[in-house]
Amino acid sequence: MNITPGDPARAxxxxxxxxxxxxxxxxxxGYDLPFFQKYVNYVKRMVVDHDFGLSYFTKQSVFNxxxxxxxxxxxxxxxxxxxxxxxxxxxxxxxxVKQYSLWDTIPSIMAFLIAAIPAFVLGMLLLFxxxxxxxxxxxxxxxxxxxxxxPALAISIPPAAMNLxxxxxxxxxxxxxxxxxxxxxKGAAESVVIWxxxxxxxxxxxxxxxxxxxxxxICGAVVAEKLFSIPGIGSLIVxxxxxKDEPVIIAGTILIAICFTIVMLIVDLIYAYxxxxxxxxxxxxxx
Amino acid sequence: MEMSVTAxxxxxxxxxxxxxxxxxxxxxxxxxGAVAGLCIFATIILGLAFADLIAPYELATKQHLADKLAxxxxxxxxxxxxxxxxxxxxxxxxxxTSLTIALLATMSSCILGSALGAIAGFFGGRTDSIIMRALDxxxxxxxxxFTMAVVFALGAGxxxxxxxxxxxxxxxxxxxxxxxVLNLAELDYVEAARAGGSSSLRxxxxxxxxxxxxVIIVNTTLNVAxxxxxxxxxxxxxxxxxxxxxxxxxxIADAREYMRNAPYLMFFPALAIVLxxxxxxxxxxxxxDALDPHLKS
Numbered sequence: 001m002n003i004t005p006g007d008p009a010r011a012x013x014x015x016x017x018x019x020x021x022x023x024x025x026x027x028x029x030g031y032d033l034p035f036f037q038k039y040v041n042y043v044k045r046m047v048v049d050h051d052f053g054l055s056y057f058t059k060q061s062v063f064n065x066x067x068x069x070x071x072x073x074x075x076x077x078x079x080x081x082x083x084x085x086x087x088x089x090x091x092x093x094x095x096x097v098k099q100y101s102l103w104d105t106i107p108s109i110m111a112f113l114i115a116a117i118p119a120f121v122l123g124m125l126l127l128f129x130x131x132x133x134x135x136x137x138x139x140x141x142x143x144x145x146x147x148x149x150x151p152a153l154a155i156s157i158p159p160a161a162m163n164l165x166x167x168x169x170x171x172x173x174x175x176x177x178x179x180x181x182x183x184x185x186k187g188a189a190e191s192v193v194i195w196x197x198x199x200x201x202x203x204x205x206x207x208x209x210x211x212x213x214x215x216x217x218i219c220g221a222v223v224a225e226k227l228f229s230i231p232g233i234g235s236l237i238v239x240x241x242x243x244k245d246e247p248v249i250i251a252g253t254i255l256i257a258i259c260f261t262i263v264m265l266i267v268d269l270i271y272a273y274x275x276x277x278x279x280x281x282x283x284x285x286x287x
Numbered sequence: 288m289e290m291s292v293t294a295x296x297x298x299x300x301x302x303x304x305x306x307x308x309x310x311x312x313x314x315x316x317x318x319x320g321a322v323a324g325l326c327i328f329a330t331i332i333l334g335l336a337f338a339d340l341i342a343p344y345e346l347a348t349k350q351h352l353a354d355k356l357a358x359x360x361x362x363x364x365x366x367x368x369x370x371x372x373x374x375x376x377x378x379x380x381x382x383x384t385s386l387t388i389a390l391l392a393t394m395s396s397c398i399l400g401s402a403l404g405a406i407a408g409f410f411g412g413r414t415d416s417i418i419m420r421a422l423d424x425x426x427x428x429x430x431x432x433f434t435m436a437v438v439f440a441l442g443a444g445x446x447x448x449x450x451x452x453x454x455x456x457x458x459x460x461x462x463x464x465x466x467x468v469l470n471l472a473e474l475d476y477v478e479a480a481r482a483g484g485s486s487s488l489r490x491x492x493x494x495x496x497x498x499x500x501x502v503i504i505v506n507t508t509l510n511v512a513x514x515x516x517x518x519x520x521x522x523x524x525x526x527x528x529x530x531x532x533x534x535x536x537x538x539i540a541d542a543r544e545y546m547r548n549a550p551y552l553m554f555f556p557a558l559a560i561v562l563x564x565x566x567x568x569x570x571x572x573x574x575x576d577a578l579d580p581h582l583k584s
Contacts, residue, residue, distance in 0.1 A: 115512075116564035118516040120520055219431035
């Protein structure tokens with residue numbers, strides 16, 4: 001932000017405003033301080049007072065402005081992660097178990113095609129079918145539970161296809177392992193072999209993939225916010241960049257990064273829960 | 288005597304190179320999907336290269352308000368947009384922009400990422416830690432936030448879009464090439480080259496990178512498709528090429544307003560994106576199977 005030409009006062013006052021006024025406003029906003037001093041002030045204020053400051057543009061408290069929009073985006077992104085896992089993982093498992101059957105080929109071809117369609121095109125197709133042709137779902141805003149259906153579906157289909165491919169290849173690998181053959185040989189029921197022996201070992205990379213997909217879902221959420229006119233944090237940041245509204249942009253970025261980090265932490269904790277080897281490793285280093 | 292031995296050796300090398308390329312091509316040809324992908328993509332590239340013969344640039348930019356929003360017909364194959372501009376011409380010329388950016392961004396991210404990955408993997412130690420920790424920080428920020436920052440900091444346009452895409456996509460090359468180099472640097476011929484007094488640069492360029500090439504090529508091919516999708520998404524958000532230029536993402540963004548009356552304005556550019564991304568993915572999958580038969584699932 002600091003290396004870019006232009007300043008917030010110029011954006012607020014317009015191109016024709018006299019330079020003295022612009023300088024005065026920049027000073028009043030605290031924009032003209034040296035970068036380092038600004039940074040220290042900012043961190044101090046945020047950590048000590050839990051205050052994100054005031055927006056240059058609307059003069060409102062940044063936190064009050066951002067928080068409701070942040071919740072909308074996070075809700076949308078998590079709904080997307082959840083839907084993507086719900087659609088992709090079971091189909092992937094089934095495709096691996098019934099390899100070369102129709103249950104394998106049809107979802108795999110679908111996943112291949114979806115990998116070549118950008119999320120915004122999917123969103124527009126859904127909009128076209130469900131809002132314009134069938135008139136079932138609202139086409140903009142976020143007023144009821146119904147308004148979440150289309151955006152969540154639009155952003156979750158591409159990661160769902162990725163989950164499917166990932167789960168399938170991971171399952172295929174673990175199905176061919178010796179311990180699965182051993183389990184079959186000792187006479188375990190097929191469902192027990194799949195669920196207990198194969199799936200548990202195949203799940204680890206799948207979970208990483210689901211966690212990482214949150215990044216692309218945040219990207220998807222920004223697209224969906226624009227496409228379905230949803231008041232979320234992504235569209236807010238995009239709008240405010242034009243005004244150089246530094247407090248809002250930085251606070252928004254920090255909040256998204258925090259959420260991303262927490263999800264990565266949860267993924268690591270799930271690892272330990274699923275895989276006793278990882279748990280054992282940390283237990284040993286401790287003791 | 289000595290001469291002829293060297294000559295024979297050279298022959299053997301040339302022969303081996305040829306047969307390897309032939310062998311890869313033979314395996315590539317076996318996959319019907321890969322060949323279909325190659326044909327489709329070659330057609331697209333040829334069409335875009337001779338865009339001016341197929342549809343003059345004027346048709347794509349000149350406004351004919353008399354026949355605006357015309358449905359597909361023999362005069363306008365895919366219909367016209369809200370300003371009476373021929374959609375087919377706009378898609379063809381938009382494809383030139385989209386694919387040029389995608390290919391250039393793929394190349395630059397490949398070069399930047401491979402170089403960093405090779406350095407990190409080859410030198411190890413502190414160099415490795417610095418590069419990889421910096422990369423970790425880089426990757427903890429979602430791509431879209433980063434791209435938004437870059438594009439708005441530098442302004443929207445061809446070069447800046449290129450920079451933004453390169454920065455979003457170079458990271459996976461670093462990891463990929465680093466892991467390849469880590470494996471290859473252990474091998475005997477690298478040891479031999481080092482004992483022979485080759486410089487680090489020479490070892491990386493002429494001994495390690497050629498052996499990591501297969502993985503890099505496959506990853507690069509698949510990345511072209513991803514970048515096409517990402518680039519059109521950015522244009523759709525208004526972070527890509529500035530509006531007057533015909534570009535696939537922009538065409539779809541414009542079509543949004545006319546979805547009720549002229550849905551074809553959305554369908555055809557979308558089809559262009561899907562076709563090119565799909566054909567590249569097919570080529571990439573075929574190449575992966577052809578270059579590394581062990582990986583074939």
